[in-house]
Structures are given as C-alpha cells and as structure tokens.
Amino acid sequence: MKIIVPVEGASGISEISGSLGRAPYYLFYDTEVGVATYLENPVADSPSGAGVGAAQTITDAGADVLLTLRCGDRAYEVLREAGIKVFLAPSGDAGSGIEAYLQGRLSELTDFHEGHHHGAV
C-alpha cells in the first residue's frame, strides 16, 4: 500500500503540513518496500489552484491513501475520482501519523473545506 502525507521538510522527522496544496513536500511511503521518499510539491507557490495541482501530484504518484489535516473540496474531487482514500491525520510528525494509520487508529476525513482560490481571469 502506498501512503502519502503532506510534510514541511524533506528529511528526518518531518512535521505534517497544515496545508495540502501549499505543503513544500509530500512524504511517500510504500508499505511493501518499507522505504519513505519525498516528492517536491511543484505547485506550493502557485497563485491559485494549488489544491487541485497537489491532488494531481498525489494521483500521479500512485498513492492509495492520503493522510492530511485538511483537504479542499476540489482536491477531494480529483482524489475521489482516482479512488484515493483520504484520512484525517493527527498533527505532529508524519511517521507517527503513518503508524497510527497502519494501526487502524485514523478515520476518514469527512469535512472538506471550500476552495480559497481568487476570482478567475
């Protein structure tokens, strides 16, 4: 199973990011291999649509599960379309979050916030 978590740093004990779209990195953990890798978020500084861009990165990475503190409605639409399950992560370090998920202690995120994007054109 492939788990993805938005994180603040790309090494060591990384804090789960408070923002799905604006997180600088995504921690990618493949339970079969047991190795964590980091993906850079190409849309972290995007003026708009970061959530959708992030969802695309997560989809392209082939993740099965996303652990996050928050998720916007548009990003969720993309993730749901791709069959990726979204779980509410506890704040703190990503490793503990993944552990909690694997122990079945996390529940699916049910509250998706509205987009913050600014007006088009």
Added chain:
Amino acid sequence: MKVAVLSGKGGTGKTMLSVNLAAASGPSTYVDCDVEEPNGHLFFKPDESSEETVSVLVPRADRNECDGCMACVRFCRYHALAYSLDRLTVFDDMCHSCGGCAEICPRKAITEHPREVGVVRTGRSGDVSVYTGTMNVGEAAGLPVIRRLLEMTALSYDENIFIDCPPGSSCSVMECIKDADFCVLVAEPTIFGAHNLEMVSELVRVFGRPYGVVLNKVIENERDPSEEYCLDNGLPILGRIPFDIGLGRICSEAGIASRENVVFERMFREIYEKMTEMVSR
C-alpha cells in the same frame, strides 16, 4: 471623457458620486461595474431596453479522443484541469478561459463551450444611458461581466462616460481604470478611509492616470485624515461633499440629488468642471 470613480473601501460614496456626476454633466453614459452588487440602477430607475447574458468559454474533453497525455493539465497555470484514471476533470470556476488547453492538445480532444456568468442590462434615465452588470450568484469572478460592459460602452456617442468601479484595488478595478481619461478617488474622513485612499492613489499612479480626490461626508471643523493625506502628499482635491442631512435623505430614498436640488447640482457640476479642466491641461 471617460471617468472612473473608485475607492479603496465600500460605502465611501462611489455610486452616489458617479450617479450624480452623470446626471449633472449633460448627456452621458453611466456604467455600473460594481457587478457584485450594482446599485446605480436603484437611483436611475432606467427604462430597461435590453438584456444580454455574458458567457465565458470553458473546455470539455472528448473521452474517446483523449489519450491521457496530460499536456493540458501541465499547461494550465490555474490548475483548473486534473486527470485521474481515464477522465479529465474541469473546474469551471477556476478556468480563466485562455483556450490554451484546447490549443495545446495534440489530439484536438478539447473543445470550448460557453458558460453563462452574468448579465448586462441597458436602459435610459433622462439623458443618461445606464449600463448595469450583474454577476450570477455563486460566481467567483466579475471580470468577464466588467469587460463586456466596457466593450459595449466604448462605442458610446456620449461625451462623458462615468464608470462606477467595484471597491478596492484588485484586478477588477484595474480593468475599469486602464482606459479611463481620469480617475476620481472618493474618500471618507476616517483613518481607515485615509488608509484606503492611500492604496487606490498608489494604484492610479502605477497606471499613470490623471486623478483627483473627492472628500465625502465632510464635517466642518472636524479632523479629516483623508484630507490630511491629500495635503501631505500633494493629491489634488476636486471637491468636498458635506455630511449633510438633506443629501443623506435624498440618497436614502434613492433620489438623485443633482436632479432634485439646484445647490447639489451646482456642487456636482463644479466637481465635474474641475476634472474637465485637469484633463484638458
């Protein structure tokens, strides 16, 4: 002369001033670009003669043609497109209608389709042509409606066009002032008002537009931070509108002061003449 009336915050008197300027300056065109909540028509009560819907183009992919190369997804700077499994998802309200995705698609699988975002109404009130733009409820961006309004009124034969701008100093205001011959900044006598005046005055200077300030709700012998800002920074003052109960009453009853009262007519007329003088200089 094309005059844009703007202010850094709502409630300073943009609509009151632009409506009265239009009414006091002879045959003219009044354009309500405050498309989130256009109020000018409440004063003019125009005989509405036409209504036109405003649409923008949004992309749709032909699933049989799309092979999932994601060239469009990578191209879209606004991330209005996402691809997952075998389907392209389009977030219409994030699309800027640039048409780039359709252009870049190697299989020509994307076509553009109109999506209604608002409406423009036109009508007459005395010798004023009234144009009102209204966004559809739930829309995020008013710019397409504003652009259509300005396109339509660019063809006006009237000598004067008054553009009632949305509040603030964002891109929709920029659209309204970029082709204006003159900008009128309306300011309130409060610290907050002066702060917002500073923001819009910076904006009109960036655009290199000639401009002047109208101080509204002026109370005699009381401190006016907006006036102080003008004096300290050399901003030309076009006029002072008093915090007057008579004017307030006419406005609150959706009347047009310069049509109802000669004193007010003269006051607005003088503001108009002052800006004409500045433009011709």
